[in-house]
Amino acid sequence: MLPPQQCSKDARISARRDQIIAAARLCFRKHGFHGAGMAEIAKTSLLSVGQIYRYFANKDAIIEEIVRRIVMKKIRLMTGNAHNLQQVAHNLAHRRIGNLSAPYKEEQCAEQKEQAEIDHALMLEVAAEATRNPAVEKIWRDSEKQLFNEAKSLLSATFPQFSETEMTAKVETLAVICEGTAFRRLTTVHADAELLEAIYHHYFQSLFETDEAIGVEN
Amino acid sequence: MLPPQQCSKDARISARRDQIIAAARLCFRKHGFHGAGMAEIAKTSLLSVGQIYRYFANKDAIIEEIVRRIVMKKIRLMTGNAHNLQQVAHNLAHRRIGNLSAPYKEEQCAEQKEQAEIDHALMLEVAAEATRNPAVEKIWRDSEKQLFNEAKSLLSATFPQFSETEMTAKVETLAVICEGTAFRRLTTVHADAELLEAIYHHYFQSLFETDEAIGVEN
Numbered sequence: 001m002l003p004p005q006q007c008s009k010d011a012r013i014s015a016r017r018d019q020i021i022a023a024a025r026l027c028f029r030k031h032g033f034h035g036a037g038m039a040e041i042a043k044t045s046l047l048s049v050g051q052i053y054r055y056f057a058n059k060d061a062i063i064e065e066i067v068r069r070i071v072m073k074k075i076r077l078m079t080g081n082a083h084n085l086q087q088v089a090h091n092l093a094h095r096r097i098g099n100l101s102a103p104y105k106e107e108q109c110a111e112q113k114e115q116a117e118i119d120h121a122l123m124l125e126v127a128a129e130a131t132r133n134p135a136v137e138k139i140w141r142d143s144e145k146q147l148f149n150e151a152k153s154l155l156s157a158t159f160p161q162f163s164e165t166e167m168t169a170k171v172e173t174l175a176v177i178c179e180g181t182a183f184r185r186l187t188t189v190h191a192d193a194e195l196l197e198a199i200y201h202h203y204f205q206s207l208f209e210t211d212e213a214i215g216v217e218n
Numbered sequence: 219m220l221p222p223q224q225c226s227k228d229a230r231i232s233a234r235r236d237q238i239i240a241a242a243r244l245c246f247r248k249h250g251f252h253g254a255g256m257a258e259i260a261k262t263s264l265l266s267v268g269q270i271y272r273y274f275a276n277k278d279a280i281i282e283e284i285v286r287r288i289v290m291k292k293i294r295l296m297t298g299n300a301h302n303l304q305q306v307a308h309n310l311a312h313r314r315i316g317n318l319s320a321p322y323k324e325e326q327c328a329e330q331k332e333q334a335e336i337d338h339a340l341m342l343e344v345a346a347e348a349t350r351n352p353a354v355e356k357i358w359r360d361s362e363k364q365l366f367n368e369a370k371s372l373l374s375a376t377f378p379q380f381s382e383t384e385m386t387a388k389v390e391t392l393a394v395i396c397e398g399t400a401f402r403r404l405t406t407v408h409a410d411a412e413l414l415e416a417i418y419h420h421y422f423q424s425l426f427e428t429d430e431a432i433g434v435e436n
């Protein structure tokens with residue numbers, strides 16, 4: 001165990017970082033990554049610019065921490081039941097992203113929904129920035145790699161009959177569908193959700209189950 | 219036929235608009251939609267700010283024209299052979315977006331490739347902006363609707379056996395896969411392209427062909 005003074009120092013640092021991240025999320029959301037400067041982030045977090053630099057070397061370091069936290073949240077949600085393909089199909093068909101694999105609760109509090117909206121907008125912001133800023137591109141690539149491997153391990157544990165290469169291709173198509181659905185969040189809903197769910201469910205079944213003889217061939 | 223003076227006036231207006239759009243694309247690409255102002259766009263296009271306002275009411279009007287042109291380009295490319303599902307699967311597996319349905323030429327000139335990269339980056343920029351700017355959200359929604367309906371008409375002509383509702387759901391999943399693949403352009407390539415192509419091709423076949431009796435039931 002850490003001595004008490006170390007504990008409280010760590011807690012203080014952690015609280016300060018949370019405070020800065022919360023402020024930066026709001027600023028980036030409102031003015032974009034380019035429009036929001038360190039001065040504005042400092043003002044919003046009620047700290048001085050000097051104090052901000054004690055916790056984060058620059059704006060990229062703040063972006064990195066924001067992306068890291070969003071990815072961690074996604075991984076935690078995924079760990080629940082990524083193997084429940086019916087649930088995944090259902091959530092995708094209803095464009096319920098963010099908690100893609102966890103059962104979606106209608107009574108989910110407004111605060112959580114709002115944070116999910118902000119997460120989505122920030123990820124778009126970061127993606128756009130990644131096309132012109134190599135530091136942000138690296139953050140983007142690294143966190144995607146982590147999320148992809150996490151998803152692959154989970155699904156490999158549930159469907160051990162597939163080779164590494166096969167599983168990678170299957171997870172890639174899942175990732176494409178998840179990202180595409182998230183990206184289309186702002187577009188008009190054209191399709192009937194029940195039909196869409198049936199299509200996805202059928203697709204996932206053909207991806208992960210050898211329907212002739214599940215568990216017999218392997 | 220228009221009188222000659224009208225013709226040359228229209229041509230001049232059109233050339234000026236092209237000049238402004240080309241400059242704005244570069245500015246938005248470099249500094250983001252928020253970071254680039256009308257003054258910078260004017261400077262890059264070698265015009266005065268006053269001249270710019272003669273052709274576009276504001277920055278949103280420029281964005282709208284940029285999105286409209288990108289969508290038109292996509293529609294023209296699609297009109298080629300959207301029904302060639304093997305080709306679509308091939309291009310998706312190789313992350314060849316922009317000319318998704320047209321056969322991809324290795325010798326495609328560098329200029330075209332660069333413009334496709336800029337199109338992609340700008341669409342991300344616009345998507346991020348759409349989450350906070352209702353005017354841009356409307357541009358985004360309207361152009362998506364047009365592209366979606368165009369794709370639906372094309373596929374309905376090729377596969378007339380499906381109802382309107384069925385076709386809408388099928389086109390939605392295609393759109394999700396296209397957008398998801400485009401969105402993942404910057405991430406590391408994890409999957410084997412040949413395996414991925416086989417998965418997509420199989421999926422598209424099951425989506426659009428009643429494999430037991432194609433063309434018999436209808």
